[in-house]
Amino acid sequence: MLGIFRAFVWMRVRVLVNSLERTGSRDTLERFSVAVEKLGPIVALVVLIPSALVLFVLGIATGFALAQSTSTITLTIVRYFLLLVLVLTIFGPMMLPIRDSGGLVRYLLLPIPRFSLYLAQMTGGLADPWVLLVIPVVVLGIPIGLAVGLSFLAAAIALVAGLAFLLLLTGITSLASSVIHLLLRDRRRGDLVMLVVIFLLPMISILPQLMTPSTDRAPDGRKLTRAERRAQPPSPTARAALRLAPYVPSEMYRRTAGASVASPAGAAIPLAELAGVAFLVQAAAFVAYRRVLDMPVSLSMRRAGSFGGLWDRIVPGLSPAASAVALTQLRLALRTPRGRAAMVTPLLMPVFFGVVLMRRGNFSIPGIEGEQGLALAAIGAFTSMLALLPIAMNQFAVDRAGFTRQMLSPISIRELLLGKAVGNAMIAALPASLAFVLSLAIYRSSHPLLWLGLIFAVVAAYALLAPVAAALSAVFPKTVDMNSIGNNSNAHQAAMLLGMLSSVASAVIPVGLTFVTLAILHRVELLPWLLLGWAAIAIGLSYLLFIPVRRLVESRCETLAQYY
Amino acid sequence: MLTYNPPCMEFAVETHGLARTFGAKRAVDGIDLRVPAGSFYGFLGPNGAGKSTTIKCLTGLLRPSSGSMRILELDPVTAAVEIKRRVGVVPEDLALFDRLTAAETLSFVGQVHGMAPETFKARSADLLSLMDLTSASTTLVADFSHGMKKKLSLAASLLPAPRLLFLDEPFEGIDAVASRQIKELLHSFVARGGTVFLTSHILEIVERLSTHIGVIADGKMVAQGSIEEIRSGAHGHGTLEELFIELVGGERAAADFDWL
Numbered sequence: 001m002l003g004i005f006r007a008f009v010w011m012r013v014r015v016l017v018n019s020l021e022r023t024g025s026r027d028t029l030e031r032f033s034v035a036v037e038k039l040g041p042i043v044a045l046v047v048l049i050p051s052a053l054v055l056f057v058l059g060i061a062t063g064f065a066l067a068q069s070t071s072t073i074t075l076t077i078v079r080y081f082l083l084l085v086l087v088l089t090i091f092g093p094m095m096l097p098i099r100d101s102g103g104l105v106r107y108l109l110l111p112i113p114r115f116s117l118y119l120a121q122m123t124g125g126l127a128d129p130w131v132l133l134v135i136p137v138v139v140l141g142i143p144i145g146l147a148v149g150l151s152f153l154a155a156a157i158a159l160v161a162g163l164a165f166l167l168l169l170t171g172i173t174s175l176a177s178s179v180i181h182l183l184l185r186d187r188r189r190g191d192l193v194m195l196v197v198i199f200l201l202p203m204i205s206i207l208p209q210l211m212t213p214s215t216d217r218a219p220d221g222r223k224l225t226r227a228e229r230r231a232q233p234p235s236p237t238a239r240a241a242l243r244l245a246p247y248v249p250s251e252m253y254r255r256t257a258g259a260s261v262a263s264p265a266g267a268a269i270p271l272a273e274l275a276g277v278a279f280l281v282q283a284a285a286f287v288a289y290r291r292v293l294d295m296p297v298s299l300s301m302r303r304a305g306s307f308g309g310l311w312d313r314i315v316p317g318l319s320p321a322a323s324a325v326a327l328t329q330l331r332l333a334l335r336t337p338r339g340r341a342a343m344v345t346p347l348l349m350p351v352f353f354g355v356v357l358m359r360r361g362n363f364s365i366p367g368i369e370g371e372q373g374l375a376l377a378a379i380g381a382f383t384s385m386l387a388l389l390p391i392a393m394n395q396f397a398v399d400r401a402g403f404t405r406q407m408l409s410p411i412s413i414r415e416l417l418l419g420k421a422v423g424n425a426m427i428a429a430l431p432a433s434l435a436f437v438l439s440l441a442i443y444r445s446s447h448p449l450l451w452l453g454l455i456f457a458v459v460a461a462y463a464l465l466a467p468v469a470a471a472l473s474a475v476f477p478k479t480v481d482m483n484s485i486g487n488n489s490n491a492h493q494a495a496m497l498l499g500m501l502s503s504v505a506s507a508v509i510p511v512g513l514t515f516v517t518l519a520i521l522h523r524v525e526l527l528p529w530l531l532l533g534w535a536a537i538a539i540g541l542s543y544l545l546f547i548p549v550r551r552l553v554e555s556r557c558e559t560l561a562q563y564y
Numbered sequence: 565m566l567t568y569n570p571p572c573m574e575f576a577v578e579t580h581g582l583a584r585t586f587g588a589k590r591a592v593d594g595i596d597l598r599v600p601a602g603s604f605y606g607f608l609g610p611n612g613a614g615k616s617t618t619i620k621c622l623t624g625l626l627r628p629s630s631g632s633m634r635i636l637e638l639d640p641v642t643a644a645v646e647i648k649r650r651v652g653v654v655p656e657d658l659a660l661f662d663r664l665t666a667a668e669t670l671s672f673v674g675q676v677h678g679m680a681p682e683t684f685k686a687r688s689a690d691l692l693s694l695m696d697l698t699s700a701s702t703t704l705v706a707d708f709s710h711g712m713k714k715k716l717s718l719a720a721s722l723l724p725a726p727r728l729l730f731l732d733e734p735f736e737g738i739d740a741v742a743s744r745q746i747k748e749l750l751h752s753f754v755a756r757g758g759t760v761f762l763t764s765h766i767l768e769i770v771e772r773l774s775t776h777i778g779v780i781a782d783g784k785m786v787a788q789g790s791i792e793e794i795r796s797g798a799h800g801h802g803t804l805e806e807l808f809i810e811l812v813g814g815e816r817a818a819a820d821f822d823w824l
Contacts, residue, residue, distance in 0.1 A: 311668060311671065312675070312685075314675070320675045324672050324675035328661060328664065332661075332663050335663040336663060399661060400662060401657045401660055402659070402660065402661030402662070402664075404625065404655060404657060405659040405660060405672070406676075407624065407625055408623060408624070408648060408653045408655065408659060409648060409673065410649040410676060410677060410678075411648075411676050412645055
């Protein structure tokens with residue numbers, strides 16, 4: 001058994017070291033790109049060490065305070081930290097890439113018992129940084145602090161509770177990974193699950209807003225004072241949360257640690273509950289892992305609709321080759337969870353802001369009071385551009401081996417860039433248009449020309465963003481898995497950061513023109529024409545910017561064809 | 565406007581001192597290829613000899629470090645897109661979009677070649693039928709087996725009716741029935757004046773199909789010509805396998821592990 005663990009540890013360390021050492025880069029630009037990519041994990045590792053030290057000290061202080069029965073403010077901090085860790089442990093595996101089933105197949109070929117494989121996988125969960133950070137607090141810090149305060153029995157109880165909590169976390173990680181693997185093993189079902197997750201995660205932040213009645217206003221519409229708001233009874237959501245709280249594992253740990261000094265016997269009940277939950281989760285995780293091992297790879301096949309020959313059509317204004325590139329880019333978005341996320345999540349932001357607007361009812365844009373619909377449509381358009389970034393900022397590498405197909409085809413770089421720009425525009429245009437139409441349908445507008453102005457503003461912003469996106473995609477390519485919705489499907493972090501800044505910069509002039517026209521000149525009727533003029537200038541600038549970008553992409557094609 | 569006149573063409577592929585280096589490693593070391601137009605050219609070499617790198621240079625996926633090339637009498641530097649119109653490639657990685665179906669992949673190829681929809685649809689149906697992929701035509705490529713992907717990549721290379729085919733290990737992972745049909749198809753392609761440039765480790769196939777052979781080892785050409793010419797040059801009268809081993813210096817003592 002020890003030999004197996006040693007082999008697994010060696011393999012993980014070797015994989016990590018090799019990923020840092022052997023870049024296989026071909027030129028200086030690629031070496032720079034790879035170095036920037038590695039910078040994130042290295043910085044995270046560097047930050048992890050002081051964080052662990054701080055948490056260790058926090059643990060000792062908490063343990064000592066508990067032993068002395070003095071202030072428990074540190075225990076409150078630990079309580080919320082553990083709750084946060086618990087949430088990250090549950091949602092973390094959803095955001096991480098799907099585990100390599102090829103690795104599982106290889107393990108199955110080795111003479112390793114399934115239970116040992118499970119233990120190796122389960123202990124692998126300790127490598128998640130949030131789980132790792134729990135150790136200095138609950139396994140080391142608090143028991144040491146209690147022991148220093150001469151509460152040895154309490155220290156032993158806290159140590160057992162800490163280990164049980166850690167066992168629970170690794171069990172949850174293992175269970176969540178296996179369940180996700182089982183759900184995604186069938187690719188059709190996997191796509192559906194990912195789509196639900198895409199909706200579910202943002203809705204978690206919106207739902208309480210939707211379900212809880214407003215506490216800001218009295219029934220007569222008068223705004224409540226702070227004291228009046230505090231005097232109100234808790235909402236049904238808050239009451240439900242209070243009822244569930246004792247059953248949350250982090251609360252079980254807090255109760256155990258809290259009672260360990262004053263009443264060791266009283267600590268036995270929450271400790272037994274915590275240990276019981278940890279055992280049940282581990283048992284469920286083992287059963288799920290066995291199911292994964294029974295059939296680690298997908299056998300299903302997905303079919304795609306022809307949409308009445310839509311994909312065979314040529315986008316007006318484009319050459320057949322550029323059109324084929326554009327429609328292929330759109331299909332990539334429609335057929336991958338990450339692509340769908342780019343098209344669905346922008347709709348949630350206007351919904352969220354719409355709910356907030358309805359509940360507060362006091363939002364207005366200076367100069368065009370009562371045009372909340374326009375503001376929502378603008379938010380929808382801007383978030384559509386932001387949601388596009390993971391695809392647009394890695395527009396060549398997202399094709400994986402398909403990029404080589406394009407390089408082997410009689411497509412000029414100009415056609416390739418044009419096709420990509422139009423394809424990305426179509427991806428962003430779908431949610432932006434929907435947000436636009438819905439906002440227009442829900443809210444009345446007394447300035448129809450302003451809506452036209454918004455279209456001009458969005459066109460201008462995208463025209464400037466498109467060449468920047470192509471350039472950043474060429475300089476910072478990254479191999480991605482668009483089936484994942486976490487970091488594994490994100491563009492290169494440097495490209496994402498610069499892309500986000502570029503998106504904001506591209507909106508500065510339209511926003512500035514809007515501000516000057518409405519707030520200073522008070523000439524609403526001028527705005528659409530000014531924005532139309534700016535859109536024309538932006539398209540001209542975009543054309544000029546694409547000239548050096550074309551040369552850049554041409555010089556980088558050889559490297560880009562390796563990202564699959 | 566570039567002109568193209570196949571009947572006068574002597575070599576479909578011609579290189580002079582073609583080289584490609586990766587850092588200190590010379591993957592392709594100044595090779596002079598002569599692939600006669602209308603020939604079936606088998607390009608052989610041991611693993612890591614530089615076959616795939618050579619194909620990547622010839623198909624424009626890699627820039628040569630030095631040397632010159634002419635493909636179908638056109639210069640790849642000035643007429644890259646024009647060459648791609650006339651050349652079909654099955655590369656090492658198969659170059660397929662994961663999220664397109666088989667039919668859509670062929671439609672993509674047809675569109676970028678500027679073919680009329682009815683033409684590429686009719687040809688797609690023929691090719692999918694030949695490759696036994698008709699029932700999987702609406703399945704995403706991501707769900708294909710390796711053999712199915714290889715057949716689809718081959719279909720994609722044939723769809724625009726190229727004059728020159730670069731095939732990197734086209735028969736690896738393909739079932740016997742499809743393999744036989746593909747061989748017949750390639751034979752008739754060459755008979756109609758097309759040129760095939762093929763790499764394969766299956767020497768029996770190369771011996772049966774090829775009219776000409778080039779052998780590369782450590783990035784250098786060690787032999788080139790018709791099979792008969794190479795046989796006479798290498799003093800060998802045996803099979804292609806024996807000839808190949810003689811050329812690349814692969815004679816080693818048979819392994820005898822007493823622990824096995």
